[in-house]
Amino acid sequence: MTTILHLIDTTGPGGAETVFTNLLKELEQTEFRNVVVLRGEGWVAEKVRSLGITPHMIDSKGSFNLGYVKALRQLIIGERVDLIHAHLLGSNVYGALLALICGKPMIATFHGAVDVASGERFLRAKFFLIGRGASTIVCVSKRLQQELAERSPLPAHKLQLIYNGVDPEAFSGARASGLKEELGLPQDATVVISIGNIRPAKGYEYLVDAAVTMAAQDPKVHFVVVGHQKAQLFNKLMDQIARATTQPNIHWLGFRQDVASILRQADIFLLPSVSEGFSISTVEAMMAGVPIIATRSGGPEEIIIDGASGRLVPVRDAEAIVTAISGMMEPEMRKGMIVEAERTAKDRFSLQSMLANYKEIYCQLVN
Structure with a gap:
């Protein structure tokens, strides 16, 4: 039996963490044996335990531990x-580093631009080490793959x-209910939902600007934001709302x-978003049968075909968001986009497709 050591340096929740736990869930049904190391308790640890796996807790704090x-x-x-x-x-x-020390094959998965931020300390040295030690370097979008090929010393043939x-x-499944009642919204309200932890790359300041404009144009439109609220940035968004001439209809649900x-x-x-490696939440919405409006922030351009399976708008453009929302009110347009989006998501972005691709690499490297 092949034993795989799985590493991730965050405790979640988030997109990369969801992929990490979903991959483990699928691998548990295969011939592979999974050993998981986490840096501490949190959402990821809970998810891993729910799969019947007991994670090893090893603290990785420090620039080089x-x-x-x-x-x-x-x-x-030992394992x-x-x-x-x-x-x-x-x-x-x-x-x-461990692959080099122990003589083991290794896969490095990059999930977005945040992984390759130019402000990261010793970035070239880190890339050099990954390039030497990793057997395969997986990128979750074509744009990320191109950025890594152009901006880093990582070997292009390994990407x-x-x-x-x-x-x-x-x-x-069937349309759910209860959210409008929870938030005290009228039944004829239009609910615009965004999912993602509140951090700079998610561009929530432009959502706020769009919601301010929308409140004046159509007060029945309500924005609902789901995601962990980082205090410093969330407080800035609250200040932005407080300064608005019209109070927007935004409901911040936090993590759910x-x-x-x-x-x-x-x-x-x-x-x-202003930058997105690959948007898991966009694919989830496609599979849920919800019409999509997404910014041209990297990953979405590889997921959505503008005008066919959703609408793509420029980054940092609140007016474009408002225009797209108004256009999405047209029933025939919505219906066609929903059907195409569901088909695309199931064909190209299913869990089984991801698992098959990773299993192929695992078998190649071990054999």
């Missing part, structure tokens, strides 16, 4: 690990594209476990 490397080396030997699979920059660095996958069964149910109550899904 030799104790972490030593502990992982002992674990690789007879055949292959290392790491996600996100920090774990990719450690995974590559491979695998789109993140979503389980269609989790998001299909019932995302699938919430999506099935949306009239429109909005992704306002």
